Amino acid sequence: MEAQNTQLLLGEEQRLPERQSGQKLAQGWAYHTFVILLGLLMLYPVFWLFSSSLKPADEIWTTVNSLIPSRLAFENFTNGWKGFGGYSFAVFYKNSFIYAGLATVFAVSTSTIVAYGFARVKFRGKNFWFTIMMMTLMLPTQVLIVPQYIVFSQLDWLNTFLPLLLPRLGGDVFFIFLIVQFVRGIPLDLDEAAMIDGANQFGVFFHVILPQLKPAVITAAIFSFYWTWEDFLTPLIYMTDPNLYTVSVALRAFSDVGTINDWGAVFAMLSLSLLPVFLLFVFFQRYIVEGIATTGLKG
């Protein structure tokens, strides 16, 4: 019966080669049109944001539907950059880059070291600690923020970067897990060769494993930068001095409904804050896609 079916299929294909390919072409067109329309609908809000940031201020709420500004109002960006209360966005960007940059360096470097320990070194209690570590993934940060805040404020660390950066030195469980998975995929041969030659665990880590970790480290670094760049809650709690606001906290103050008179400037600053994220995405999307697909990381 199977043979008969196959024959039927083959026969059909042989009979109508022309129409088949014509139909396929039409299907292809239909597919691409549908997906592109769906994609445009999805991304419409983003286009709207970008176009509003380039519209002259009096046009934003009068031509809401239109994506095309009557002229490109770049002054929105220079006006917005001036910021508020005497603090320009240069200050906020500096703070955000300090936070996201250092947090990423800290979290990724320690995560790499810890991941090597879990993936390649045999020690008593390893499974126990690994299980504990994975369990902390389930732990909502909300349980930790109140006591952490109390301790950090007792230490007089409010309005410093210490509460934001210090916890990152412990590594990030997501990244540790990602790198552990990656290290497990590296064949043991080289480790063993190096060990036979007299290298110890540290030598193996630095000379054998670390050079091969580039893709995993890049993936972790990108996610770390994203999450820190977009982090709102932590700087909102610890940074009350506008001189230390990160971009996300500043944007919230800048876009406070009651006080806005220049929406063009607001939309310009909103768009600008997404620029680092977009640039990273364009250049490193391969790492992002693979990182999520292989570990089930949230994005």
Next chain:
Amino acid sequence: MREPAAVSTAKVVEQKPVRLFPRIRIGRKSIQQNDLAGYLFISPWLIGFFLFALIPIGMSLWLAFTNYDILGGWEYVGLENFQRMFTRDIRYSRSLAATFKYVLVAVPLRLIFALAIAMLLNTKRRGVYWYRAAFYIPSVIGGSVAVAVMWRQIFGIEGVVNTVAESVGLTGVNWLGNPNTAIWTLILLAVWQFGSPMLIFLAGLRQIPQEMYESASIDGANGWQKFVGITLPLLTPIIFFNLVMQMISGFKVFTQAFIVSGGGGAPLDTTLLYSLYLYNRGFSTFEMGYAAAMAWVMLGIIAVLTGISFKLSSLWVYYETDVK
């Protein structure tokens, strides 16, 4: 570095019978035990875990039974915080209702979209790589303050949605001001960011052997039958994983609720998601004991929901045992 490797491999081949290097044959177990090195390598995490997780957890548990405020005044109040939460605090029950509505609607919708788009993009057609990237963009930027503000303006009275609606003859709605619609703007924002589960589904779809579909077609199965009979059962472990992860992250949503609702869960606390209310109690009115108690109840709810999911999973999650 490369040269010694070659030399030692040669040695191994030569001396195989002498059992000088047994570790090479037994693979992973070969690594020598080294407690000191192991603990040195994991020490950053271990120290961080004690300082920034374990000690705060202990403190938080203690705080939950006090009326600690930021000025430092506190006394032991027993179960008072929990009693207040469940019997007297009307805002707490509204917050709980809003959060459950949000999680129970947004998570399934997000997963349905993720799976549908993943199936749409699971082809070898030209350009599909770019499509995947495009559909993932909302997830990349979605957690930011910028997108939350954008969303608020899109659903504002003069926003895009109302303008489009009015241009086709419908009357505009005060989406953010109406207690019946406000939460839906947040749900839509969550569904919009279906990118991560989509990518995880795509990875799962690629694991399904093509032959299964081929033999099903030969047996005369149509597209829907193939979906229900092959795709869905084989994806259930991934659906389950996504369901649990998304549910947990649903309880943690803060930025979007904060920005869209203007910080207080307006209107009528219908967008007062759990984390937002916790923040308000802990850091606006500085009732830190109460906030800590709320955090523990949240942990309990997440644990119970995860537990139920695992219990129910045996009914519908299909684990391959004979394939591979």
